Amino acid sequence: MTGGGGEEGELQLLGAWMSPWVIRVKVALQMKGLSYEYIEEDLQHKSDLLLGSNPVHKKVPVLIHDGRPVCESLVVLEYVDEAWAGAGTPLLPADPHDRAVARFWATYVNDTFFPSWRPLFRATTAEQRAEAYEKVLPQVETLERALTECSKGKAFFGGDAVGIVDLALGSFVVWIRAVDEFGGTSLLDEARVPGLAAWAERFMAVDAVEEVMPEAVRIMEHYKGFLAKLAAPAASS
Known part of the structure:
Protein backbone atom coordinates (compact mmCIF):
# COMPACT_ATOMS: atom_id res chain seq x y z
CA MET A 1 0.00 0.00 0.00
CA THR A 2 1.08 3.56 -0.59
CA GLY A 3 1.80 5.95 2.24
CA GLY A 4 0.01 8.86 0.58
CA GLY A 5 0.62 11.40 -2.16
CA GLY A 6 -1.90 10.08 -4.66
CA GLU A 7 -4.15 7.08 -5.08
CA GLU A 8 -2.44 3.83 -5.87
CA GLY A 9 -5.00 2.67 -8.43
CA GLU A 10 -4.44 -0.46 -10.47
CA LEU A 11 -0.78 -1.09 -11.19
CA GLN A 12 0.78 -3.63 -13.53
CA LEU A 13 4.45 -4.04 -14.35
CA LEU A 14 5.47 -5.79 -17.55
CA GLY A 15 9.00 -7.08 -17.21
CA ALA A 16 11.66 -9.73 -17.57
CA TRP A 17 13.11 -11.07 -14.33
CA MET A 18 16.77 -10.67 -15.31
CA SER A 19 16.54 -7.18 -16.82
CA PRO A 20 18.45 -4.44 -14.95
CA TRP A 21 15.93 -1.93 -16.29
CA VAL A 22 13.08 -3.91 -14.75
CA ILE A 23 14.98 -4.52 -11.51
CA ARG A 24 15.37 -0.78 -10.90
CA VAL A 25 11.62 -0.25 -11.27
CA LYS A 26 10.85 -3.16 -8.95
CA GLU A 37 0.64 -7.13 -10.53
CA TYR A 38 3.86 -8.35 -12.10
CA ILE A 39 3.58 -9.86 -15.57
CA GLU A 40 6.64 -11.74 -16.82
CA GLU A 41 7.18 -11.26 -20.55
CA ASP A 42 8.66 -13.79 -22.94
CA LEU A 43 10.89 -11.44 -24.92
CA GLN A 44 11.11 -13.93 -27.79
CA HIS A 45 7.32 -13.96 -28.08
CA LYS A 46 6.15 -10.57 -26.85
CA SER A 47 2.58 -10.29 -25.68
CA SER A 53 1.54 -0.64 -24.37
CA ASN A 54 4.96 0.19 -25.85
CA PRO A 55 4.45 0.24 -29.63
CA VAL A 56 7.52 2.43 -30.26
CA HIS A 57 10.31 0.44 -28.56
CA LYS A 58 8.43 -2.80 -27.75
CA LYS A 59 10.61 -3.22 -24.65
CA VAL A 60 10.24 -3.78 -20.92
CA PRO A 61 9.71 -2.36 -18.41
CA VAL A 62 6.26 -0.90 -18.89
CA LEU A 63 4.31 0.34 -15.89
CA ILE A 64 0.56 0.42 -16.48
CA HIS A 65 -1.30 2.69 -14.06
CA ASP A 66 -5.08 2.54 -14.32
CA GLY A 67 -4.76 1.34 -17.91
CA ARG A 68 -2.28 4.03 -18.96
CA PRO A 69 1.24 2.83 -19.85
CA VAL A 70 4.50 4.53 -18.89
CA CYS A 71 7.60 3.34 -20.77
CA GLU A 72 11.39 3.58 -20.39
CA SER A 73 12.82 2.79 -16.97
CA LEU A 74 14.13 6.24 -16.01
CA VAL A 75 10.85 7.81 -17.09
CA VAL A 76 9.00 5.21 -15.02
CA LEU A 77 11.15 6.00 -11.98
CA GLU A 78 10.35 9.70 -12.23
CA ARG A 99 17.73 17.07 -9.25
CA ALA A 100 19.31 18.03 -12.59
CA VAL A 101 22.64 16.53 -11.52
CA ALA A 102 20.92 13.29 -10.51
CA ARG A 103 19.15 13.09 -13.87
CA PHE A 104 22.47 13.68 -15.63
CA TRP A 105 24.19 10.79 -13.87
CA ALA A 106 21.24 8.42 -14.22
CA THR A 107 21.30 9.13 -17.95
CA TYR A 108 25.09 8.63 -17.95
CA VAL A 109 24.59 5.11 -16.60
CA ASN A 110 22.18 4.30 -19.43
CA ASP A 111 23.84 6.11 -22.31
CA THR A 112 27.56 5.92 -21.49
CA PHE A 113 28.35 3.29 -18.87
CA PHE A 114 26.10 0.53 -20.23
CA PRO A 115 27.26 0.77 -23.88
CA SER A 116 30.86 0.71 -22.60
CA TRP A 117 30.25 -2.30 -20.35
CA ARG A 118 28.19 -4.27 -22.87
CA PRO A 119 31.22 -5.57 -24.85
CA LEU A 120 32.62 -7.02 -21.60
CA PHE A 121 29.25 -8.63 -20.93
CA ARG A 122 29.25 -10.16 -24.42
CA ALA A 123 32.93 -11.18 -24.54
CA THR A 124 33.41 -14.88 -25.26
CA THR A 125 37.22 -15.05 -25.38
CA ALA A 126 39.97 -13.97 -22.99
CA GLU A 127 41.28 -11.52 -25.58
CA GLN A 128 37.88 -9.89 -26.07
CA ARG A 129 37.39 -9.75 -22.32
CA ALA A 130 40.75 -8.08 -21.63
CA GLU A 131 40.19 -5.45 -24.32
CA ALA A 132 36.63 -4.70 -23.21
CA TYR A 133 37.65 -4.49 -19.56
CA GLU A 134 40.26 -1.83 -20.25
CA LYS A 135 37.80 0.21 -22.29
CA VAL A 136 35.10 0.33 -19.60
CA LEU A 137 37.43 1.27 -16.72
CA PRO A 138 37.37 5.04 -17.47
CA GLN A 139 33.57 5.08 -17.19
CA VAL A 140 33.72 3.29 -13.84
CA GLU A 141 36.30 5.78 -12.58
CA THR A 142 34.02 8.60 -13.73
CA LEU A 143 31.20 7.07 -11.69
CA GLU A 144 33.52 6.95 -8.68
CA ARG A 145 33.89 10.73 -8.97
CA ALA A 146 30.14 11.10 -9.51
CA LEU A 147 29.49 9.26 -6.25
CA THR A 148 31.63 11.79 -4.40
CA GLU A 149 29.80 14.67 -6.07
CA CYS A 150 26.27 13.37 -5.56
CA SER A 151 26.56 11.72 -2.14
CA LYS A 152 28.29 14.67 -0.46
CA GLY A 153 29.99 12.23 1.87
CA LYS A 154 26.89 10.18 2.64
CA ALA A 155 26.09 6.53 1.92
CA PHE A 156 24.41 6.75 -1.49
CA PHE A 157 24.31 8.80 -4.67
CA GLY A 158 20.98 9.98 -3.27
CA GLY A 159 22.55 11.01 0.05
CA ASP A 160 21.27 9.22 3.14
CA ALA A 161 18.90 7.05 1.11
CA VAL A 162 18.79 5.33 -2.27
CA GLY A 163 17.89 7.69 -5.12
CA ILE A 164 17.46 7.53 -8.86
CA VAL A 165 21.20 7.25 -9.63
CA ASP A 166 21.56 4.43 -7.11
CA LEU A 167 18.69 2.61 -8.80
CA ALA A 168 20.10 3.21 -12.28
CA LEU A 169 23.56 1.85 -11.47
CA GLY A 170 22.61 -0.51 -8.66
CA SER A 171 20.38 -2.58 -10.91
CA PHE A 172 23.56 -3.64 -12.75
CA VAL A 173 25.54 -4.72 -9.66
CA VAL A 174 24.38 -8.34 -9.68
CA TRP A 175 25.23 -8.53 -13.39
CA ILE A 176 28.61 -6.82 -12.97
CA ARG A 177 29.50 -9.35 -10.29
CA ALA A 178 28.41 -12.28 -12.46
CA VAL A 179 30.48 -11.07 -15.41
CA ASP A 180 33.49 -10.49 -13.15
CA GLU A 181 33.18 -13.89 -11.51
CA PHE A 182 32.87 -15.67 -14.84
CA GLY A 183 35.67 -13.79 -16.58
CA GLY A 184 38.09 -13.18 -13.74
CA THR A 185 37.77 -9.39 -13.90
CA SER A 186 37.09 -6.96 -11.05
CA LEU A 187 35.22 -3.90 -12.25
CA LEU A 188 34.31 -2.65 -8.78
CA ASP A 189 37.83 -3.16 -7.50
CA GLU A 190 38.28 -1.83 -3.96
CA ALA A 191 41.78 -0.56 -4.73
CA ARG A 192 40.77 1.33 -7.87
CA VAL A 193 37.27 2.55 -6.94
CA PRO A 194 36.94 2.19 -3.16
CA GLY A 195 33.88 4.41 -2.97
CA LEU A 196 31.92 2.43 -5.55
CA ALA A 197 33.02 -0.89 -4.07
CA ALA A 198 31.69 0.09 -0.64
CA TRP A 199 28.57 1.67 -2.17
CA ALA A 200 27.73 -1.57 -4.02
CA GLU A 201 27.82 -3.51 -0.75
CA ARG A 202 25.54 -0.96 0.93
CA PHE A 203 23.12 -0.90 -2.00
CA MET A 204 22.77 -4.67 -2.16
CA ALA A 205 22.05 -4.75 1.60
CA VAL A 206 19.09 -2.33 1.38
CA ASP A 207 15.87 -4.11 2.34
CA ALA A 208 13.96 -3.05 -0.78
CA VAL A 209 16.82 -4.31 -2.95
CA GLU A 210 17.10 -7.65 -1.17
CA GLU A 211 13.36 -8.16 -1.59
CA VAL A 212 13.41 -8.05 -5.40
CA MET A 213 16.99 -8.62 -6.60
CA PRO A 214 17.38 -11.93 -8.47
CA GLU A 215 19.63 -14.48 -6.80
CA ALA A 216 23.24 -14.34 -7.97
CA VAL A 217 23.28 -18.05 -8.82
CA ARG A 218 20.25 -17.65 -11.09
CA ILE A 219 21.84 -14.68 -12.85
CA MET A 220 25.05 -16.68 -13.35
CA GLU A 221 23.15 -19.61 -14.84
CA HIS A 222 21.35 -17.28 -17.22
CA TYR A 223 24.62 -15.56 -18.16
CA LYS A 224 26.37 -18.85 -18.92
CA GLY A 225 23.46 -19.86 -21.13
CA PHE A 226 23.58 -16.51 -22.92
CA LEU A 227 27.32 -16.83 -23.62
CA ALA A 228 26.91 -20.40 -24.84
CA LYS A 229 24.33 -19.27 -27.39
CA LEU A 230 26.53 -16.33 -28.37
CA ALA A 231 29.56 -18.57 -28.93
CA ALA A 232 27.65 -21.31 -30.76
CA PRO A 233 27.61 -19.67 -34.24
CA ALA A 234 31.37 -19.01 -34.04
CA ALA A 235 32.06 -22.60 -33.00
CA SER A 236 30.02 -24.02 -35.88
CA SER A 237 31.47 -21.77 -38.59
Whole structure:
Protein backbone atom coordinates (compact mmCIF):
# COMPACT_ATOMS: atom_id res chain seq x y z
CA MET A 1 0.00 0.00 0.00
CA THR A 2 1.08 3.56 -0.59
CA GLY A 3 1.80 5.95 2.24
CA GLY A 4 0.01 8.86 0.58
CA GLY A 5 0.62 11.40 -2.16
CA GLY A 6 -1.90 10.08 -4.66
CA GLU A 7 -4.15 7.08 -5.08
CA GLU A 8 -2.44 3.83 -5.87
CA GLY A 9 -5.00 2.67 -8.43
CA GLU A 10 -4.44 -0.46 -10.47
CA LEU A 11 -0.78 -1.09 -11.19
CA GLN A 12 0.78 -3.63 -13.53
CA LEU A 13 4.45 -4.04 -14.35
CA LEU A 14 5.47 -5.79 -17.55
CA GLY A 15 9.00 -7.08 -17.21
CA ALA A 16 11.66 -9.73 -17.57
CA TRP A 17 13.11 -11.07 -14.33
CA MET A 18 16.77 -10.67 -15.31
CA SER A 19 16.54 -7.18 -16.82
CA PRO A 20 18.45 -4.44 -14.95
CA TRP A 21 15.93 -1.93 -16.29
CA VAL A 22 13.08 -3.91 -14.75
CA ILE A 23 14.98 -4.52 -11.51
CA ARG A 24 15.37 -0.78 -10.90
CA VAL A 25 11.62 -0.25 -11.27
CA LYS A 26 10.85 -3.16 -8.95
CA VAL A 27 13.11 -1.67 -6.28
CA ALA A 28 11.46 1.74 -6.65
CA LEU A 29 7.97 0.25 -6.27
CA GLN A 30 9.18 -1.65 -3.22
CA MET A 31 10.64 1.54 -1.73
CA LYS A 32 7.33 3.32 -2.24
CA GLY A 33 5.38 0.45 -0.69
CA LEU A 34 3.19 0.01 -3.75
CA SER A 35 1.23 -3.13 -4.58
CA TYR A 36 1.22 -4.20 -8.22
CA GLU A 37 0.64 -7.13 -10.53
CA TYR A 38 3.86 -8.35 -12.10
CA ILE A 39 3.58 -9.86 -15.57
CA GLU A 40 6.64 -11.74 -16.82
CA GLU A 41 7.18 -11.26 -20.55
CA ASP A 42 8.66 -13.79 -22.94
CA LEU A 43 10.89 -11.44 -24.92
CA GLN A 44 11.11 -13.93 -27.79
CA HIS A 45 7.32 -13.96 -28.08
CA LYS A 46 6.15 -10.57 -26.85
CA SER A 47 2.58 -10.29 -25.68
CA ASP A 48 -0.08 -8.17 -27.33
CA LEU A 49 -0.26 -6.24 -24.06
CA LEU A 50 3.43 -5.30 -24.28
CA LEU A 51 3.30 -4.47 -27.99
CA GLY A 52 0.19 -2.37 -27.48
CA SER A 53 1.54 -0.64 -24.37
CA ASN A 54 4.96 0.19 -25.85
CA PRO A 55 4.45 0.24 -29.63
CA VAL A 56 7.52 2.43 -30.26
CA HIS A 57 10.31 0.44 -28.56
CA LYS A 58 8.43 -2.80 -27.75
CA LYS A 59 10.61 -3.22 -24.65
CA VAL A 60 10.24 -3.78 -20.92
CA PRO A 61 9.71 -2.36 -18.41
CA VAL A 62 6.26 -0.90 -18.89
CA LEU A 63 4.31 0.34 -15.89
CA ILE A 64 0.56 0.42 -16.48
CA HIS A 65 -1.30 2.69 -14.06
CA ASP A 66 -5.08 2.54 -14.32
CA GLY A 67 -4.76 1.34 -17.91
CA ARG A 68 -2.28 4.03 -18.96
CA PRO A 69 1.24 2.83 -19.85
CA VAL A 70 4.50 4.53 -18.89
CA CYS A 71 7.60 3.34 -20.77
CA GLU A 72 11.39 3.58 -20.39
CA SER A 73 12.82 2.79 -16.97
CA LEU A 74 14.13 6.24 -16.01
CA VAL A 75 10.85 7.81 -17.09
CA VAL A 76 9.00 5.21 -15.02
CA LEU A 77 11.15 6.00 -11.98
CA GLU A 78 10.35 9.70 -12.23
CA TYR A 79 6.66 8.95 -12.77
CA VAL A 80 6.55 6.76 -9.66
CA ASP A 81 8.31 9.45 -7.65
CA GLU A 82 5.87 12.15 -8.77
CA ALA A 83 2.66 10.11 -8.69
CA TRP A 84 3.37 8.85 -5.16
CA ALA A 85 5.36 11.79 -3.84
CA GLY A 86 4.15 11.23 -0.29
CA ALA A 87 5.06 7.56 -0.18
CA GLY A 88 8.40 6.20 0.95
CA THR A 89 11.67 7.96 0.22
CA PRO A 90 11.91 10.50 -2.62
CA LEU A 91 13.92 9.20 -5.56
CA LEU A 92 14.97 12.67 -6.71
CA PRO A 93 16.39 15.52 -4.60
CA ALA A 94 14.22 18.51 -3.71
CA ASP A 95 16.76 21.09 -4.89
CA PRO A 96 16.37 21.81 -8.65
CA HIS A 97 20.12 21.78 -9.32
CA ASP A 98 20.67 18.57 -7.36
CA ARG A 99 17.73 17.07 -9.25
CA ALA A 100 19.31 18.03 -12.59
CA VAL A 101 22.64 16.53 -11.52
CA ALA A 102 20.92 13.29 -10.51
CA ARG A 103 19.15 13.09 -13.87
CA PHE A 104 22.47 13.68 -15.63
CA TRP A 105 24.19 10.79 -13.87
CA ALA A 106 21.24 8.42 -14.22
CA THR A 107 21.30 9.13 -17.95
CA TYR A 108 25.09 8.63 -17.95
CA VAL A 109 24.59 5.11 -16.60
CA ASN A 110 22.18 4.30 -19.43
CA ASP A 111 23.84 6.11 -22.31
CA THR A 112 27.56 5.92 -21.49
CA PHE A 113 28.35 3.29 -18.87
CA PHE A 114 26.10 0.53 -20.23
CA PRO A 115 27.26 0.77 -23.88
CA SER A 116 30.86 0.71 -22.60
CA TRP A 117 30.25 -2.30 -20.35
CA ARG A 118 28.19 -4.27 -22.87
CA PRO A 119 31.22 -5.57 -24.85
CA LEU A 120 32.62 -7.02 -21.60
CA PHE A 121 29.25 -8.63 -20.93
CA ARG A 122 29.25 -10.16 -24.42
CA ALA A 123 32.93 -11.18 -24.54
CA THR A 124 33.41 -14.88 -25.26
CA THR A 125 37.22 -15.05 -25.38
CA ALA A 126 39.97 -13.97 -22.99
CA GLU A 127 41.28 -11.52 -25.58
CA GLN A 128 37.88 -9.89 -26.07
CA ARG A 129 37.39 -9.75 -22.32
CA ALA A 130 40.75 -8.08 -21.63
CA GLU A 131 40.19 -5.45 -24.32
CA ALA A 132 36.63 -4.70 -23.21
CA TYR A 133 37.65 -4.49 -19.56
CA GLU A 134 40.26 -1.83 -20.25
CA LYS A 135 37.80 0.21 -22.29
CA VAL A 136 35.10 0.33 -19.60
CA LEU A 137 37.43 1.27 -16.72
CA PRO A 138 37.37 5.04 -17.47
CA GLN A 139 33.57 5.08 -17.19
CA VAL A 140 33.72 3.29 -13.84
CA GLU A 141 36.30 5.78 -12.58
CA THR A 142 34.02 8.60 -13.73
CA LEU A 143 31.20 7.07 -11.69
CA GLU A 144 33.52 6.95 -8.68
CA ARG A 145 33.89 10.73 -8.97
CA ALA A 146 30.14 11.10 -9.51
CA LEU A 147 29.49 9.26 -6.25
CA THR A 148 31.63 11.79 -4.40
CA GLU A 149 29.80 14.67 -6.07
CA CYS A 150 26.27 13.37 -5.56
CA SER A 151 26.56 11.72 -2.14
CA LYS A 152 28.29 14.67 -0.46
CA GLY A 153 29.99 12.23 1.87
CA LYS A 154 26.89 10.18 2.64
CA ALA A 155 26.09 6.53 1.92
CA PHE A 156 24.41 6.75 -1.49
CA PHE A 157 24.31 8.80 -4.67
CA GLY A 158 20.98 9.98 -3.27
CA GLY A 159 22.55 11.01 0.05
CA ASP A 160 21.27 9.22 3.14
CA ALA A 161 18.90 7.05 1.11
CA VAL A 162 18.79 5.33 -2.27
CA GLY A 163 17.89 7.69 -5.12
CA ILE A 164 17.46 7.53 -8.86
CA VAL A 165 21.20 7.25 -9.63
CA ASP A 166 21.56 4.43 -7.11
CA LEU A 167 18.69 2.61 -8.80
CA ALA A 168 20.10 3.21 -12.28
CA LEU A 169 23.56 1.85 -11.47
CA GLY A 170 22.61 -0.51 -8.66
CA SER A 171 20.38 -2.58 -10.91
CA PHE A 172 23.56 -3.64 -12.75
CA VAL A 173 25.54 -4.72 -9.66
CA VAL A 174 24.38 -8.34 -9.68
CA TRP A 175 25.23 -8.53 -13.39
CA ILE A 176 28.61 -6.82 -12.97
CA ARG A 177 29.50 -9.35 -10.29
CA ALA A 178 28.41 -12.28 -12.46
CA VAL A 179 30.48 -11.07 -15.41
CA ASP A 180 33.49 -10.49 -13.15
CA GLU A 181 33.18 -13.89 -11.51
CA PHE A 182 32.87 -15.67 -14.84
CA GLY A 183 35.67 -13.79 -16.58
CA GLY A 184 38.09 -13.18 -13.74
CA THR A 185 37.77 -9.39 -13.90
CA SER A 186 37.09 -6.96 -11.05
CA LEU A 187 35.22 -3.90 -12.25
CA LEU A 188 34.31 -2.65 -8.78
CA ASP A 189 37.83 -3.16 -7.50
CA GLU A 190 38.28 -1.83 -3.96
CA ALA A 191 41.78 -0.56 -4.73
CA ARG A 192 40.77 1.33 -7.87
CA VAL A 193 37.27 2.55 -6.94
CA PRO A 194 36.94 2.19 -3.16
CA GLY A 195 33.88 4.41 -2.97
CA LEU A 196 31.92 2.43 -5.55
CA ALA A 197 33.02 -0.89 -4.07
CA ALA A 198 31.69 0.09 -0.64
CA TRP A 199 28.57 1.67 -2.17
CA ALA A 200 27.73 -1.57 -4.02
CA GLU A 201 27.82 -3.51 -0.75
CA ARG A 202 25.54 -0.96 0.93
CA PHE A 203 23.12 -0.90 -2.00
CA MET A 204 22.77 -4.67 -2.16
CA ALA A 205 22.05 -4.75 1.60
CA VAL A 206 19.09 -2.33 1.38
CA ASP A 207 15.87 -4.11 2.34
CA ALA A 208 13.96 -3.05 -0.78
CA VAL A 209 16.82 -4.31 -2.95
CA GLU A 210 17.10 -7.65 -1.17
CA GLU A 211 13.36 -8.16 -1.59
CA VAL A 212 13.41 -8.05 -5.40
CA MET A 213 16.99 -8.62 -6.60
CA PRO A 214 17.38 -11.93 -8.47
CA GLU A 215 19.63 -14.48 -6.80
CA ALA A 216 23.24 -14.34 -7.97
CA VAL A 217 23.28 -18.05 -8.82
CA ARG A 218 20.25 -17.65 -11.09
CA ILE A 219 21.84 -14.68 -12.85
CA MET A 220 25.05 -16.68 -13.35
CA GLU A 221 23.15 -19.61 -14.84
CA HIS A 222 21.35 -17.28 -17.22
CA TYR A 223 24.62 -15.56 -18.16
CA LYS A 224 26.37 -18.85 -18.92
CA GLY A 225 23.46 -19.86 -21.13
CA PHE A 226 23.58 -16.51 -22.92
CA LEU A 227 27.32 -16.83 -23.62
CA ALA A 228 26.91 -20.40 -24.84
CA LYS A 229 24.33 -19.27 -27.39
CA LEU A 230 26.53 -16.33 -28.37
CA ALA A 231 29.56 -18.57 -28.93
CA ALA A 232 27.65 -21.31 -30.76
CA PRO A 233 27.61 -19.67 -34.24
CA ALA A 234 31.37 -19.01 -34.04
CA ALA A 235 32.06 -22.60 -33.00
CA SER A 236 30.02 -24.02 -35.88
CA SER A 237 31.47 -21.77 -38.59
